[in-house]
Amino acid sequence: MNEQLHHSAAGYKTAADTYVKGRPDYPPQVSDWLTATLGLDSHKTVIDLGAGTGKFTGRLVATGAQVIAVEPVPQMLEKLSAAYPQVLAVSGTATDLPLPDASVDVVVCAQAFHWFASPAALTEIARVLKPGGRLGLVWNLRDTRVSWVPKLDSIVNALEGDTPRYYTGAWRLAFPHKAFGPLQAQHFAHGHTGSPEDVIFNRVRSTSFIAALPQAQRDRVDAQIRALIDGEPELRGKDVITVPYVTAAFVTVKGS
Template sequence: MKDQVHHSAASGYKTAADTYVKGRPDYPPAVSEWLTGTLGLDGHKTVIDLGAGTGKFTGWLVATGAQVIAVEPVVQMLEKLSLAWPQVLAVSGTATDLPLPDASVDAVVCAQAFHWFASTEALDEIARVLKPGGKLGLIWNLRDTRIDWVPRLDAIVNALEGDTPRFYTGQWRKAFPHPAFGPLQAQHFQHGHTGSPEDVIFNRVRSTSFIAALSDQQRAKIDEQIAELIAGEPQLRGREVVTVPYETAAFVAVKNG
């Protein structure tokens, strides 16, 4: 591979694949229309699921009828994806070294992933494999900070991010504009992640790359901080089922030509 996977992803996701499956939220129903309408996916199209992880988004792509090629550099994540979606071609690769011919796919979708490799070099490679007029879709689930306890949870997590690329910083936007693509077009959807606090709060935080890479003692301290937050928040305290509010941000850029 031409590039190296960021150390937070390489070390964290190697051990957190199971937690990732349990803790990560799904996407809202409106994403189906975004994929078929905005991205134009159907049974005649081929799409790359780039940075596919454990396949959390893969099912949405499969549901469009398109041929799906999942690309993921972390072996442990790719194994989970292959078990969940055996009908999908799952290959090891990175955003700057895609194992596909020139102009061979109709769309590339990066779900919860583009911030890891946002660069001119990655967009060059994505443009290489896209057909003229092909589409790049970027999508992220974000906790909705308009709910007052959410920023307090984010503060616990963000204090430990170090040099890990994150969506919320906006650094990923510096890869644009890019000469191969038209302007980014954005849509936003609201939804919630409902389940036990163990899964939708604790496991969601534990699945964060740089949290998963911490020592057992450090992770236990994070668990303690989250438990204190829950105990002090009436919307969460003593509840067996809670809903974490999310916003989904979706972007599309069309390849020129």
């Protein structure tokens, strides 16, 4: 299955610990979205597709639904299993889901769909969803309305190469798809508060294509970030900072 992964996703094999430290949580409104919009409750089964280390898995567990985590990177799946031993964690990809036809009520892709956005993936997701089942897509994005955020983004984006990213909008090309209705979107504001080491440095280091760089290049990225922090009064000399985020949440319903 690993042959199907984008080459830059190899960075996740060495960045699982950094991912846990550096990635933000999701805002409280997401819990209501999962229950009210996706319809999750104790009678439902949900796939956490591209589950990574389980950053979103806890939100799904909290709905009472039966959760099946699907993730192709063994190092990340190991972290998830340790954190959520009650969750069935399986190796798989969006185009090769190890589940029967029409077996789940909901599929959620948190911080993941851009990696595999394609008609083939949507066809496979539709296969395992029951008629009327829902596909939820969630992303945390740094809020570029805050002046220093675009400067941080430019450091990261300069190194992305051909890595799939949410912000490019390329993932939308998988839609429309004959199995699904229109996408409906909601947006929620929140922040990631902590030490600069975690909320800025480790967040950037956990980016797949940054983690895959040789050490010398990663050191240069750290130096660029350090210079940015030193040049920004909002960040300079602070032990605790808040990185502003917007969470984008989309839902589409499988036809009957």
